[in-house]
Amino acid sequence: MASFKAHSVLPGFNLALGFTLLYLSLLVLIPLSSLFFKTATLGWDGFWEVATGDRVLASLRVTFVASFAAAVLNAIFGLVVAWVLVRYTFPGKRLVDALVDLPFALPTAVAGITLAMLYAPNGWIGHYFAEHDIKIAYTPLGIVVALTFIGLPFVVRTVQPVLADVEAEIEEAAASLGANRWDVFRRVIFPSIYPALLTGFALAFARSIGEYGSVIFIAGNMPFISEIAPLLIVAKLEQYDYAGATAIALVMLLISFALLLAINGLQWWSNRREIR
């Protein structure tokens, strides 16, 4: 143990590490491992049957595809929002800045109901789309809208401080070397903020996978089309099929973990190229 211990002016390594392990065990590790134990009561065959059921697979696909689409949208437009907030001053900037955090604070059910109302075929925004035969609410598209709303702050808040840190001199140096604006962004600014953008993307993506409250109001929840996996878990719970619910949860957990691990790996790889 002593060999891990780097000298520090602040004492308390043992205490802090012990507390961290205890805290994480109580809050994360034990609840998640109980998921494994509960699922284990099904046996391997039972688990496989639940996990590969057509409806379960369809719901998993809806969840992950919609979450991914929402995270991509957030990465693009969140970057634009962060850019505007960092680079420009305009009246009401602080208000806009505060607005970004609203999805954090708002109860997700409220967000879901509001979005469903706005994007319904007869809603304020929805009826413009309805004219072109595009339905948003009560379709997978509606899920993407809800998840985009939920995930917006993650990208903005992770990219914003990093973008603010990119020195103006770097851009000036690039410009004086003959780089046009697109080159300055693509070759100089983007590589600097890319790790933060990836983090924001991962956070928004992870948040979207677990989202329940806002989605069920706007999704329509049609099996095989717009039914998300968390809803299926709730449905199983309501039927007192606890083991079945944990089985789906376990599948989600494993996929999420694998994806986040992959994103972390990507980050590690891109950080390694740039030694600070």
Added chain:
Amino acid sequence: MSITIQNLNKQFGNFTALNNINLEVNSGELLALLGPSGCGKTSLLRIIGGLDVQNSGKILFHGKDVEQRDARERNVGFVFQHYALFRHMTVFENVAFGLRVKPKKERHTETEIKRRVHELLQLVQLDWLADRYPAQLSGGQRQRIALARALAVEPQILLLDEPFGALDTKVRKELRRWLRRLHDELHITSVFVTHDQEEALEVADRIVVMNKGNIEQVGSPDDVYASPASPFVYQFIGNVNLFHSRTHALWTQQQGDAVAYVRPHDIDISLIPQHSSLPVVVKQVRAIGSVVRLEAVIGHDGEVVEIELSRERFNLTPVAVGDEIFIRPRQIKLFEE
């Protein structure tokens, strides 16, 4: 390529950074903009480079107005105080940047780029660092890479903003000699900003001394040092003693109020009174390298005089703290008060 600056003005809100500047930079010379911080020297450099825009006035490169050309069209190499290297790129890619962002039809082939970059890295004597990242280099190395990067696009003009400001004294001295040699090789019109008078005196062909948005004096290092045009220049470049004419009328024939400026090394000392000498009491004796610095007080009003003697001169007349000696200026410059 020569640079002509005509009636240039720059304001930041109520603050006047540049006040009607007129200046001619000759083709191929190394010019220093010297002044205290906030004097406008960096603003002037940035406007020449197209990184800032003047409120009024003109900048001409080789007689042509460059107002319509932004930084990337001016073909100017810019070196920043804090290097501004791209930290996610290797040294090689940093230097190659300017070549890679050229429009497609002007762009060189990959082998040509490679050749050019290695040539430049050899020029700055850092070829062996091509695969490193900027964070792995020392400050002096980073600045040399920044210079190689600026030179890669074959600029007509090189602008350096306090290029050695962030380096320690020893590296700084090495690097400025190296910059001087490099300039003698390349003969590229260069303007560099500094607040360090020693640096300007050692490196530049000509020095522009600036203060509060105005040019105080333009001249060769020798000119600026030996015959300062204003009290500001006198005080900014080198140490100086001030004597008020009324109290020390014996050194000046001038009537009325004037201030006499005398460099510490232009003061002679003796142990016995001489014609028009002034009695002082030695308060401090410090030997600093090759010179000995005396601090003395003029008897009647406690004014402090700094005197600098060579070690040999000091050994001829050794004085100690508390001695009364007599001083006389060898050279004196009067400015009206």
